[in-house]
Amino acid sequence: xxxxxxxxxxxxxxxxxxxxxxxxxxxxxxxxxxxxxxxxxxxxxxxxxxxxxxxxxxxxxxxxxxxxxxxxxxxxxxxxxxxxxxxxxxxxxxxxxxxxxxxxxxxxxxxxxxxxxxxxxxxxxxxxxxxxxxxxxxxxxxxxxxxxxxxxxxxxxxxxxxxxxxxxxxxxxxxxxxxxxxxxxxxxxxxxxxxxxxxxxxxxxxxxxxxxxxxxxxxxxxxxxxxxxxxxxxxxxxxxxxxxxxxxxxxxxxxxxxxxxxxxxxxxxxxxxxxxxxxxxxxxxxxxxxxxxxxxxxxxxxxxxxxxxxxxxxxxxxxxxxxxxxxxxxxxxxxxxxxxxxxxxxxxxxxxxxxxxxxxxxxxxxxxxxxxxxxxxxxxxxxxxxxxxxxxxxxxx
Amino acid sequence: xxxxxxxxxxxxxxxxxxxxxxxxxxxxxxxxxxxxxxxxxxxxxxxxxxxxxxxxxxxxxxxxxxxxxxxxxxxxxxxxxxxxxxxxxxxxxxxxxxxxxxxxxxxxxxxxxxxxxxxxxxxxxxxxxxxxxxxxxxxxxxxxxxxxxxxxxxxxxxxxxxxxxxxxxxxxxxxxxxxxxxxxxxxxxxxxxxxxxxxxxxxxxxxxxxxxxxxxxxxxxxxxxxxxxxxxxxxxxxxxxxxxxxxxxxxxxxxxxxxxxxxxxxxxxxxxxxxxxxxxxxxxxxxxxxxxxxxxxxxxxxxxxxxxxxxxxxxxxxxxxxxxxxxxxxxxxxxxxxxxxxxxxxxxxxxxxxxxxxxxxxxxxxxxxxxxxx
Numbered sequence: 001x002x003x004x005x006x007x008x009x010x011x012x013x014x015x016x017x018x019x020x021x022x023x024x025x026x027x028x029x030x031x032x033x034x035x036x037x038x039x040x041x042x043x044x045x046x047x048x049x050x051x052x053x054x055x056x057x058x059x060x061x062x063x064x065x066x067x068x069x070x071x072x073x074x075x076x077x078x079x080x081x082x083x084x085x086x087x088x089x090x091x092x093x094x095x096x097x098x099x100x101x102x103x104x105x106x107x108x109x110x111x112x113x114x115x116x117x118x119x120x121x122x123x124x125x126x127x128x129x130x131x132x133x134x135x136x137x138x139x140x141x142x143x144x145x146x147x148x149x150x151x152x153x154x155x156x157x158x159x160x161x162x163x164x165x166x167x168x169x170x171x172x173x174x175x176x177x178x179x180x181x182x183x184x185x186x187x188x189x190x191x192x193x194x195x196x197x198x199x200x201x202x203x204x205x206x207x208x209x210x211x212x213x214x215x216x217x218x219x220x221x222x223x224x225x226x227x228x229x230x231x232x233x234x235x236x237x238x239x240x241x242x243x244x245x246x247x248x249x250x251x252x253x254x255x256x257x258x259x260x261x262x263x264x265x266x267x268x269x270x271x272x273x274x275x276x277x278x279x280x281x282x283x284x285x286x287x288x289x290x291x292x293x294x295x296x297x298x299x300x301x302x303x304x305x306x307x308x309x310x311x312x313x314x315x316x317x318x319x320x321x322x323x324x325x326x327x328x329x330x331x332x333x334x335x336x337x338x339x340x341x342x343x344x345x346x347x348x349x350x351x352x353x354x355x356x357x358x359x360x361x362x363x364x365x366x367x368x369x370x371x372x373x374x375x376x377x378x379x380x381x382x383x384x385x386x387x388x389x390x391x392x393x394x395x396x397x
Numbered sequence: 398x399x400x401x402x403x404x405x406x407x408x409x410x411x412x413x414x415x416x417x418x419x420x421x422x423x424x425x426x427x428x429x430x431x432x433x434x435x436x437x438x439x440x441x442x443x444x445x446x447x448x449x450x451x452x453x454x455x456x457x458x459x460x461x462x463x464x465x466x467x468x469x470x471x472x473x474x475x476x477x478x479x480x481x482x483x484x485x486x487x488x489x490x491x492x493x494x495x496x497x498x499x500x501x502x503x504x505x506x507x508x509x510x511x512x513x514x515x516x517x518x519x520x521x522x523x524x525x526x527x528x529x530x531x532x533x534x535x536x537x538x539x540x541x542x543x544x545x546x547x548x549x550x551x552x553x554x555x556x557x558x559x560x561x562x563x564x565x566x567x568x569x570x571x572x573x574x575x576x577x578x579x580x581x582x583x584x585x586x587x588x589x590x591x592x593x594x595x596x597x598x599x600x601x602x603x604x605x606x607x608x609x610x611x612x613x614x615x616x617x618x619x620x621x622x623x624x625x626x627x628x629x630x631x632x633x634x635x636x637x638x639x640x641x642x643x644x645x646x647x648x649x650x651x652x653x654x655x656x657x658x659x660x661x662x663x664x665x666x667x668x669x670x671x672x673x674x675x676x677x678x679x680x681x682x683x684x685x686x687x688x689x690x691x692x693x694x695x696x697x698x699x700x701x702x703x704x705x706x707x708x709x710x711x712x713x714x715x716x717x718x719x720x721x722x723x724x725x726x727x728x729x730x731x732x733x734x735x736x737x738x739x740x741x742x743x744x745x746x747x748x749x750x751x752x753x754x755x756x757x758x759x760x761x762x763x764x765x766x767x768x769x770x771x
Contacts, residue, residue, distance in 0.1 A: 048416035048734050059730050086688065086757070087730060087738065089709055094687035096710040098730035292467040294457060317457060319470035338429045338458060338471035340761045342416050342734060347457055365457060366758035368732045388424030391417055 037383040039332045041323050042303060042310060044359060044373035045392045046343035051111030051370055058101035059087050063362035063370060065134035065144070065187070066350045069159070073114065074107045074352070074360050076370050077134040077144055080119060103131050104142065104161065109354075111372070117161035118144075125155055125166040133200070133350070137190035137213065145185025146170075147203040147250070152181035154188055154199060156213075167216035174204035176229035179218040182209060186252045187299070187350075189262075191277065198262060200254040206231060206247040208254050208264055208279070222279035223247055224266060237268050239290045244269055253299045257308050257326065268295035272313070272329065285329030291317050294347075301351045301359065302326065312359055314351040319344070320386075321351065321361065321373075335373075335387040342371070343389040412727050412751070416734035418764040419444075419484035428474035429458060433754035433762055434581070435507030435517070436742040439554075443487060444480040444744070444752050446762050447507040447517055448473075450491075452543075453760075476504060477515065477556065482746060484764070490556030498550060498558050499565025502543030506580075506595065506647075510608065511587035513554045519546035519565075520579025522598045522644055522661070522688070547577045549594050551608075562594070562611040571600040571624035574613035580604075582647045582659075582693075586671065593656060595648035601626060601641050603648055603658055603673070617673035618642055619660065632662050634684045639663050646741070647693040651718070652700050659705075662689035666705070666721065679721030685709050692741040697767075698749050706743040706753060711736070713743060713753060713765075727751070727765060734763070 051074075054060065061082035067075045080100035089095030104118040121127050128146020135143045141164060142157045152172030156165040168181035175183060183204030190197045190213050199209040201221075207229040209221040223229030224247045234244055253265035261282060262275045270289050274282040288296040296315045303310035303326075310332075311324040320336035336345050346367035352360045357375030373390065381387070422428040430446075431453035437445045451459055451473035460468025475489035492500045501519030508516040544566030551560040562577075563569075569576030578599025585592050585608055592608040596616075602624035604616035618624030619642045629639060647659035655676065656669040664685050668676040682690040685707070693706040696718065703721070705714040711730035716723050728737045742754030751765040 051733075053729065053731065053733065053736070057729060060732070086709065089685075089687060089711075092687070094709065095685045095690070096682065096712075098711065288469070290466065291460075291469075292465060293460065293463075296468075317460060317468040317470070319468075337421065337424060338427060339421070340430070340732065340759070341421065344421070344429075366455065386424055389421035391421070 038380050039383045040378050040380055041332050042357065043376040043379035044335060044390050045376055046390055047372040047374050048342035048392075049111070050372040051107045052113070054101055054105075054113055056101075057090050057096070057098040059083050059098035060101055060105075060368050060370075062364040063368055064132050064349050064364050066352045066360050066362045066370065067134045067136045068352045068354045068360065069136040069140060072109050072354045072356070074109075074354070074370065074372075075134055075136055075142065076105050076107075076350075076362050077103055077118075077131050078105070078362070078368070079103065079130060104134070104144075106159070107370070115159065115161070118157075122163050125163050126153065126170045128153065128155070129170065132203075133185065133187035135188045135190065137197075138192040143188040143190065143197070145182070145188060145199070145202065147184040147186060149184075151184050152178075152204075154182065154185050154197070165214070165216055167211055174231055176201075176205040176207045176221075176223065176231050178205075179221075184250070186250050187254060189254050189256055191256055193260075194277070196277075198254040198256065200251045200264065203250040205229065206249060206251060208251065208262065208275070210277075210279075220279060222275070224269075224273060226275065226279050226281040237270070237292060237295070239270070239292075243271075243284075248295070252297070255300055255302065257302055258306065259308075263300055263311070265297045265299060267297050268293075270296045272297055272300065272311075274329075283329065285324070287313060287322055287324070287331065288315060288318050291315070293317055298348070299350045301353045304353050304355060304357045312351055312353065314348045314361060316345070316347040316349050316364065319346065319348060321348065321359070332383060333381045333385045333387060335390045337388050339389070341389065343373075343391055412768065413766045414735035415484075415764045415766065417484070419480045419486065419762060422474060422486065426474075427461070427469060427471045429454070429471040430474055430760045430762070431476075432739070432756040432758075432760055433742060434503065434505040434521075434756055436744045436752050436754040436762060437507045437509050438744045438746045438752065439509040439513060440511065442482045442746040442748070444482070444746070444762070444764075445507050445509055445515060446478045446480070446754060447504045448476055448478075448754075448760070449503055449756075450476045452502070477507070477517070477552075479554075480762075482748075482750070488555070492550075492552070492556060492558075498561045499544075499548050500550075501546040501548060501565060503546055505546075505598075506582035508583045508585055509554075510585035514559060514585075515552045515554055515556075516583040516585060516592060517550045517552070518580045518583045518594065518597070519548050519550075520577075520581045520598045521546075522579075522581075522646070545599075546579050549577065549580050549583055549592070551592075560609070560611050562592075562606055568599060571596070571602045571616075571618065571626050577604070582645070584648045584650050584656075586650055589671070593648045593650065595645040595658065597645055600624065601643070601645060603645065603656065603669070615673060617669070619667060621669060621673050621675035632664070632686055632689070634664070634686070638665070638678075642667075644689065646689075646691070649694050649696070651696055657694050657703070659691040659694060661691050664690040666691055666694065666703075668721075677721065679716070681705055681714055681716070681723060682707060682710055690714075693743045695743045695745045695751070697745060698747055704743050704745065704751060706740045708737070708739045708741040708756065711738065711740060713737075713740065713751065732759075735765075
């Protein structure tokens with residue numbers, strides 16, 4: 001079933017009476033397509049003091065994963081080897097600052113660094129050549145993938161960094177029909193009900209793969225629309241062409257909602273595809289469909305209400321977080337803009353929420369930050385409104 | 398405010414970064430800063446910024462400028478920007494739109510004279526550890542090397558062209574009376590109506606010109622000696638002090654009429670009289686190699702302190718101006734507020750607030766409130 005997501009009607013419940021949100025009226029021009037419809041959406045403000053500085057002159061590289069654990073601790077994974085010789089002048093002994101931080105970093109709610117580990121092979125496992133994506137599962141274990149050339153594995157550790165499981169291996173070729181290994185995994189989701197791990201696979205392969213979260217045994221996999229995945233080169237994304245019947249690489253996220261729908265980021269195709277847990281295609285939607293290059297749908301997180309009414313979608317090419325209605329997949333609003341100031345983004349790559357409804361983002365390329373956006377309750381905006389940089393309304397000045 | 402001693406060494410800096418300065422550009426513009434290569438404060442305490450513009454943006458930072466259009470983010474902000482002390486954008490102009498002079502491939506260094514005229518230098522250092530940015534798929538197409546920067550420009554505050562010294566694309570040596578080699582810093586003595594040029598990233602001298610006519614007046618090298626362009630061996634922290642400047646990355650005038658020169662890759666400041674007579678020198682972070690430690694300097698309003706932007710060690714050193722002893726520092730490395738990457742420009746307003754500009758992929762201007770400074 002394909003639904004035309006541009007003509008959803010479920011938003012009616014979100015429409016509000018006229019006359020609300022005067023402070024936003026000047027931005028109506030940014031929401032022309034909405035015909036001035038008002039919608040209620042969560043409001044966020046960046047916390048410019050989060051996180052606290054790292055100790056030891058540690059410097060953070062491309063930051064390509066974020067996850068929140070049951071204690072609302074924020075875990076990120078970054079790439080120390082992307083820290084260049086100037087940034088790591090301490091390591092290079094040409095200056096005082098700085099040194100490469102370990103790739104796995106845990107922060108508390110105040111942004112203080114807690115545990116930190118990872119980066120090298122250990123007994124029974126290989127560290128990916130380019131670690132990518134982090135997930136704290138329902139048992140509290142830490143999963144990572146890897147998108148370096150030949151990375152065909154996912155790894156599971158305890159929060160202290162003790163190795164638990166490796167599925168797949170390094171040094172493999174792209175093969176979206178392999179039941180032995182993966183092809184440059186972007187992200188992992190673990191389903192508590194069935195104890196299954198859903199693998200966004202990945203930068204080489206073009207599929208979602210499902211494995212037993214303890215044994216690593218392959219259980220099923222599928223491609224776009226639930227099709228058998230095919231590794232043929234699709235060429236460049238063309239917004240005018242009929243929708244591709246395969247995922248483009250990277251398949252960049254796979255996240256399951258409370259009502260057991262799996263949302264998959266088909267990044268370069270600028271779309272989200274939704275599946276049942278057994279891989280049956282449900283619906284799809286495009287976000288910023290004209291976006292080329294790296295694509296628009298980098299990562300998603302769900303709002304923390306039981307219904308998960310909203311999807312927060314990180315778009316590292318348009319440099320914003322889109323807020324979508326989860327049922328209709330319609331865009332309600334967005335926040336963020338390009339730049340290096342708090343609340344701005346360069347290559348916002350990963351996104352997660354905590355139990356309080358706050359959002360965390362990490363940025364890759366030369367963004368290299370973890371940012372926190374504090375949930376401030378609901379607000380009324382014109383549908384489609386581009387909120388721009390969301391700073392605290394009451395500053396500490 | 399956030400205490401600015403982020404990840405620092407424990408020295409009390411008594412400074413706070415204002416993480417919400419300057420204010421975002423208008424949302425519909427989708428403007429971003431490129432690598433910032435100059436910051437200055439004018440007589441009204443307005444903050445002037447020059448940056449390298451679209452040429453310094455990575456592919457993914459300039460999606461709407463690509464052919465075909467690739468994303469909604471972003472456009473380079475105009476290359477010259479004027480902010481209020483509160484962080485509002487007051488004016489901006491993009492000199493590339495006009496003709497009659499040679500806008501540099503890499504504008505570098507900005508100064509505002511007492512008449513409110515805006516001076517801009519040109520050129521970049523020869524890369525040593527400067528990074529190659531990563532900007533996503535496709536990469537930037539190879540472009541032919543731009544003409545070598547060898548000019549200093551003077552505009553009125555609205556961007557109207559007034560004067561050019563030197564000629565874009567035509568570099569001259571340290572003995573030239575008409576040209577430069579990557580003159581990346583400028584300072585104006587409005588009383589004497591003279592402009593001091595830090596010349597530069599290619600040459601090894603300070604050169605002084607009439608600020609109205611551009612006529613050459615005098616120049617000098619390290620220790621006030623005749624500058625020479627012969628190749629120097631790499632900087633050796635324990636070696637004898639070099640007899641020549643290695644990189645002249647700043648020139649600044651104190652209120653008491655002294656000329657401060659940043660000899661960046663020699664990790665030192667040299668101080669001169671206005672006639673070029675050498676007075677004293679100081680080494681800052683002597684063991685720093687690579688890009689060097691002394692990128693730019695600014696004075697506290699009471700002239701008691703000297704702030705030194707150190708883009709390699711990622712901090713602003715605080716020196717006692719009289720003794721040139723290092724007495725503290727602000728900042729550490731990183732991409733968060735109060736941290737630095739490639740901090741190469743520094744300026745101070747009349748209230749003692751400190752402004753920094755970051756080049757490379759720093760691409761920010763930051764404001765620090767210094768307590769206890771006049």
